Amino acid sequence: EAQVTQNPRYLITVTGKKLTVTCSQNMNHEYMSWYRQDPGLGLRQIYYSMNVEVTDKGDVPEGYKVSRKEKRNFPLILESPSPNQTSLYFCASRGLAGLSEQFFGPGTRLTVL
Amino acid sequence: KNEVEQSPQNLTAQEGEFITINCSYSVGISALHWLQQHPGGGIVSLFMLSSGKKKHGRLIATINIQEKHSSLHITASHPRDSAVYICAVRPTDSWGKLQFGAGTQVVVTP
Numbered sequence: 001e002a003q004v005t006q007n008p009r010y011l012i013t014v015t016g017k018k019l020t021v022t023c024s025q026n027m028n029h030e031y032m033s034w035y036r037q038d039p040g041l042g043l044r045q046i047y048y049s050m051n052v053e054v055t056d057k058g059d060v061p062e063g064y065k066v067s068r069k070e071k072r073n074f075p076l077i078l079e080s081p082s083p084n085q086t087s088l089y090f091c092a093s094r095g096l097a098g099l100s101e102q103f104f105g106p107g108t109r110l111t112v113l
Numbered sequence: 114k115n116e117v118e119q120s121p122q123n124l125t126a127q128e129g130e131f132i133t134i135n136c137s138y139s140v141g142i143s144a145l146h147w148l149q150q151h152p153g154g155g156i157v158s159l160f161m162l163s164s165g166k167k168k169h170g171r172l173i174a175t176i177n178i179q180e181k182h183s184s185l186h187i188t189a190s191h192p193r194d195s196a197v198y199i200c201a202v203r204p205t206d207s208w209g210k211l212q213f214g215a216g217t218q219v220v221v222t223p
Contacts, residue, residue: 033211043199043213050209058210090156099144099163102211104156 002027004105006091012111013081021076021108023091029103030096032074033058034066036087037107043090049074050096081112116140119200119214126221132187134217136200139181143208147174147185148199150216156199159185190221 004025013019023032033048035058045058049068063085065077074093078085091105116139126132136145147160160167160174162183167174171190176183187194200214 031209033209035211042215043201045211048209048211056209059212088154092156099161101158101161102146103158104148107154107156109154 002103004091004093004103006089006105006108008108009106010109012113014113015082016080019078019081019110021078021089021091021110023074023076023105024072025093025103026072027093027095027103028071029093029100030071031100032068032091032093034064034074034076035090035092036060036085037090038087046076046089081110083112086110086112115212115215117200117202117212117214119198119217121217122215123218124220126190126219128191128221128223130190130221132190132194132219132221134185134198134200134219136183136185136214137181138183138200138202138212140202140212141205142178142181142202143205144203145176145183146201146203146211147183148201150197150199152196159198187219190219192221192223195219195221 007022030051034046035043037043044060047066049055089108094100094102118137120135149157162176171188173186197216199216
């Protein structure tokens with residue numbers, strides 16, 4: 001089954017404790033991206049990657065890091081999480097050929113205390 | 114100012130009614146997405162458009178590139194259509210980016 005998976009689905013952590021949210025896709029997609037969703041602010045793009053070793057900032061990259069060492073994986077790293085990073089996070093992927101549909105992961109609900 | 118504007122913000126309809134959600138954007142785009150998000154959070158892609166019109170079941174999406182406007186129509190609405198519908202655009206000057214509208218909360222009552 002074609003899918004984007006994220007782990008963990010739920011996470012409660014404390015300020016300053018480094019964490020990684022994993023994202024993996026099984027569709028051989030070149031493009032992957034991370035978004036956060038907040039009440040009243042909607043969805044906003046954090047980082048995206050057009051292919052292995054190619055990443056670029058979205059609209060709200062501050063406080064986040066990403067890496068794309070393999071085509072299928074695109075982890076989101078919070079080196080020193082803060083309470084303002086409490087949010088619902090989505091990973092997504094799509095192919096680059098023509099107009100490709102975007103597939104979203106199930107979301108990760110992160111709470112930083 | 115958000116470059117992607119959706120209207121209405123909220124919409125309540127009775128089962129069977131025809132629903133229209135509008136999306137206007139201010140930048141040149143290569144594609145526009147319509148997304149659906151049910152309570153509980155998962156996001157599903159409904160349509161991706163670069164021109165014209167697409168239909169899938171009771172859902173129809175149209176786009177007018179010259180007017181920078183898209184509409185999502187739901188015919189014969191059903192309570193299971195209750196969800197947030199989100200418009201998102203891919204700017205032509207930044208191919209990897211995706212800019213989102215604020216979403217339209219749709220409630221369909223039996």
